[in-house]
Amino acid sequence: MKPRLQDLEKSLDIASNEVRMIGIKGMGGAGKTTLARAVFDKILVHFEAKSFVENVREVSKASLSGLLSLQRKILTDLLNDQGKNVDSVHEGTKMLKTKLRGRKVLVVLDDVDHKEQLEALAGDLNWFKPGSRIIITTRDEQVLIAHRVERIRDVSLLSHEEAIGLFSRHAFGKDLPIQEYEKESQQVVQYAAGLPLTIKVLGSFLCGKDKLEWGSALARLKRIPLKETLEKLELSYESLEDDYKEIFLDVACILKGWEKNKAISMLESCGFQAIIGLRVLEQRSLITFYGNYGSLYLGMHDHIEEMGKNIVRRLHPDEPNKHSRLWMQEEIENVLDTDLGSESTRCIRLRLTPNIALESLGNMKNLRCLIVDHKYEGKDRDDLVKIDEVGQYFPNALRYLNWQYYPHGCLPKTFQANNLVELHMPNSRIEQLWVGGKVLKKLKSITLSRSKLKTLDLGVTPNLVRLDLSFCRNLVELHVPVGCLKRLTYLNLEQCKRLKFVSFIKDLESLENLNVSGLDLKEFQNIILCHSNSNLQQLYFGGNDIENLSSSIENLHKLVLLFFDRCHKLKSLPGSICSLHYLSFLSLVDCGIEELPEDIGQLEYLEVLDLTRSKIKHLPDSICKLKHLRVLILDGCKVCKLPEDVGQIDSLHTLDLRSTKIRDVPSSICKLKHLKELQLSNCSGLKKLPENLGELECLVMLDLRSTKIRDVPSSICKLKHLEYLDLSDCSGLEKLPENLGDLECLYTLNLRSTKIRDVPSSICKLKHLEYLNLSDCSGLEKLPENLGDLECFIH
Template sequence: MEMRIDEVLTSLEIGTEDVHMIGIWGMGGGGKTTLARAVFDRISIHFDGKAFVENVREVSESSLYGLNKLQQVLSSVLSKENITVSSVHEGTNMMKKMMRGRKVLIVLDNVDDTKQLEVLAGEPNWFKLGSRVIITTRDKQVLLAHRVKFINDVNLLSHAEAISLFSKYAFAREIPNQRYEELSRQVVKYADGLPLTIKVLGSMLYGQNEPQWTDTLERLKKIPLKATMEKLELSYNGLEEDYKELFLDVACLLKGWYKKDAIRSLESCGFFAEAGLRILELKSLITISKYGKLCMHDHIEEMGMNIVRRLNPNEPNKHSRLWIEEEIEEILANDSGTQSTKCITLNASLDLEILMKGLANMKELRLLDLHTTSPRVSEDASNGRIWNFDEIVILPNALRFLRWDGYPFSSLPKTFQANNIVGLEMEDSNIIQLWDDGEEKACLKLRFLKFINTNLRTLDLSVAPNLETLFLEKCYSLEKLHMPAECPKLVNLDLSNSKLRTLHLGITPNLERLSLYKCTDMVELHMPYECPKLVNLDLHKLKLRTLHLGIAPNLETLSLYKCTDMVELCMPSDCLKLVNLDLSNLNLRTLDLSAAPNIETLLLQSCYNLVEVYFQVTPNLKELRVHGCCRLEKLHMPAESPKLRSLELNDSELRALQLGITPNLETLNVNDCPDMVELRMPAECPKLVILNLGNLKLMTLPLGITPNLKRLSLYNCTDMVELHMPYECPKLVNLDLINLKLMTLRLRITSSFEMLSL
């Protein structure tokens, strides 16, 4: 690896004052990205701006705005600001201006089209002298067409490198176990230097005994894997039958989905998704990105697609999964669909007559993922006939998972029985109600219902007794939600941004998350007496006057931010797991947090009528922020706050503040408390870095041991006549003593000291 890195560094000519664009070219799975990342990590410190842009091909092809999105991401990373780019042309001009002023290092990973380079790294004169651009691609012609002069060919691994890489995956060490040396040599010989194949085989053989190794190698001899696809298929062949089907769904349909979304679709189709995805991950068939997305190497994806296509290579209407737009359109237009098709994903705008009637023959379709843009119903030009809704909309009754973004109709079709539907999702859609004319068909298998930014007005949950997840986010027209007396399986409920005025939750013993974020019309919320599994409760900007929480032993996060009408909050008797509490902008007069001893973050901002806050024991409190509580007279701090790192207290009527033992306090800001005459600091604040006390009536301030104090501001503490500084403040940089009444100041100036303001 080091030799490959040195070769790239040589071609980059770090230190020369010109612009270098280089390419890293090789076959998929050959280690291009790994090499580019290693070089990036090695040299990025030498540049003013740096960006590693992954999966350029994938992002640029994901939508019409893919290139635009890449420009936006690249610009934001380089500028460290959130930048919005409205068009590719605008983004190109913005990047030219931005990159001319900074020496940057950019890696564009997995490029497959010169258009991507034209808008992301057009010409060397875009960049400031000293900048470097690294491009990885499987297509050498892309580099040649862009006039990239330096192209590094990624060679396959040597025997020694392959043994080392294989050992990491098969034995979790640098060299093979002695007993397995000969078997390891045979495996590496078979892998023929391809890193991805080595990783797959190493993972497969990890923890296996010698007979199993021998069996695996013997099997390889009988199944000649001449091409990369065939080599990778070894892992697929080792899967159990249901995991094979799950893998094919991921390869053909779900790559790039967030893991949590993929799990919903897979579980809807009857898979054990959590276990299955874990198996695929262990077998190096997928990875999970740091953003929680399903990732899969191109060759593995192609391998899965080939498995689906090779059964009937010339008859796509007999494929179990369809994902190629042209093939799908032809099948639908010719009404040649068959029961062989189980899954479809389509991102296109089709005539609805063609789309829906073409689905009629796919009677075993279990998954339908549609993204339609401004769909319309065709009109017969000869007689002006408009197709009837029930004639057009034909959904196969076998459907288990339906995601249709851009759904154009106001309800589901009458002909759709919904007996098998488990997951139903729509976004940016016209649906108003599930069923038309007051009909309420039972959806007994429905577990996941997710509507985002739809026209939904009313919903009766009694038709879905097994519902587990209900997301009705940004359904701004939602005015009525009927909750049955019991929702025994409901786990997640999100009604953010709805127009609901009241919500009566029945018995929900499994509810874990409830979000009513920005339900600004809600004046009444009836919580069940017991919410034994509730973890997260978000009631941001409601119009509630009171809130009575019953038994919620697992509650961790409670947000009542900007519930400005709330005058009464009844906390559960025990909130032992509550760690995050936001009560900003409430109308409370008193607050007793003795029932929440493990609180970590407490936000109290603009609680204008709050007079008293009482803590008992808070061993885990890390952040306390009290801003704009202008009538606050009493803040009872605990005797010890061993984990408190930040305390901010502004605009209150407090006369005294007594801090207990706070060994981890780093920041203390107390400002604009004009009645404060007493502040008792701990004898030791070993980690205190910033102490900002402004506009207080303190007369004296005895500082204890503060070896890490860097900034001390006592601005406008006009009554202060005595300041006792510690004997040593070796890291003190800034000292602000403006408008004090000090007569003397004893200060040992240190090498770190920079500014004194008097």
């Protein structure tokens, strides 16, 4: 509780004289009420009056006078029984609004789930005397947002050590498990996955039981979810609108762990408003998103996943053919083998195995989503499919079809696909998608990347929005009638080397993302680059033999991302590229580019400039005007120096100068207050660093490997956020700054193959140091005596 209390107390800031509302949000059973009660008890002495209002959701819904009873409690607690005679919610609201201004109060409103409750109990900051604090706990973040609560804290689940401690106190009455029950205790804590409610319930249940009873209880948990926890969690589900319930069940049973955009695509294919739906689930603490660098994935606590699956299974626990979603392979095979498929099934995710019988899919008349995982584990995937026309059993209700490694040359004639919205079949054996002239008006997305596709008639998909045919190396023809594909926004033809005619691209008026990397486009570049009023935002044009770019590239005025990777014959960029004012990402990796336009500083929104292994020798001074540039990569270039005013690039956080011919680093670099990564490895001509390097206050990574530097400026010890320092193979380096121990966040220090003779004793102050490499330091004679003080040291 201590670290959570400290975090909450920062938001409360008792010393401040302003009125503050603080929200505590989290999933059911996460400890919101416990945390609110703890902070309430700790700080109540600072207030003239106090009120802890429990179960707001439950009480307000229990009867017509529920809200009124809560108002009476607050008035009674804070104003000495003045609320007893209040007869209506309107009167209670009026009295709270006018009477509370005279007392500095502490109020906790626990388990709020509607904005109306807050409007009746704590409508506005103006209701309260300066210095008052109102704490609100809820599962639904949107309630807090709608009430303009600015300070919202998430309840973090328990770490493994915290969970063991809590469980032990309930199961054994002490802080650690009894030795003979240690293994079983670890299993319980692993099952609870950091949820305090589950830990307390199981700890209390197992208290005093013998080993046999423990074993029985653990075995039962693997089969039957813990009822008390699921009932608590299910309250969040029950309050959802029907379509959000369906989205939740899809995530719990099918989509957990999916990349966010792919999950949205699947859900939208099935007719749901996925973006707002997932946001609602996130606000209700039913799902989370995790990941970095633009790739977010759907997460869900194990117990919430269990709860969702339990909702699907409980009405017919022994009849999986009546479940709305099927995800357990054993149950799926049983349903299919016994031909018990029914109209109840909406979604199914199965793994293709030898001799699996798919005929029963035809009985699933309402099946909207079919996902086939084709894991052949070293076997020839053809051996897993014994049915000649496996696809003939696709129900016509299908809206989303996902089958990697589909084994047939085309989709079956019997599959009408009238409702199909998304077709995802990468790595398939499809040569021709379908035979005949059926028009698929609902189809919006086709992915056939790395398939055997030879030809495709796009005249039958008039409403297509997304088409991915990347790495279809057998593709020779796309039939695109004039006027079709007016809605297409995404087209990926990367490495379709046999495709020769792409003139239709100039007519794709809605196109936003185009990848034609690896195509022979010498004669077609003007088709790509001469769009008038183009909507193109992303253009991947790499691996082509183009030698010059048309100045008409300026017509792509909405362009945000531009890739010319591996265009070895491209020597220069037209000056007109500098008029692309929205351009934020420019990649010229492995290009023949020898110089940048002098006016490149006009690209005011450019964030990433990647010149890796290009032929660039000189950077124009105007590059220092790129105020939004975050990443500059010159790895492997022939650049000899940086502009003197490089420190003016205010937003720069990554500067990669590896393997360049840089001889010195301008002192102005130390003005880059947001720089986090500075990479100078293999700069064989670099002999010294700026003395004021310590002014890079945000620097996290400094890589000086294989440079000629002789010493490290002492100012480096001011880098309070530095985590990674690599000085390996710096053959001229003989000593380190004495105050090296001031680098309080350092966890990696590599000094391999240097000439240092001693290690400063202050190194023992590096409490987070995990890795220290001193191999091949031939001049090193001894280490500090107190090296054992490195408490996090691993290697």
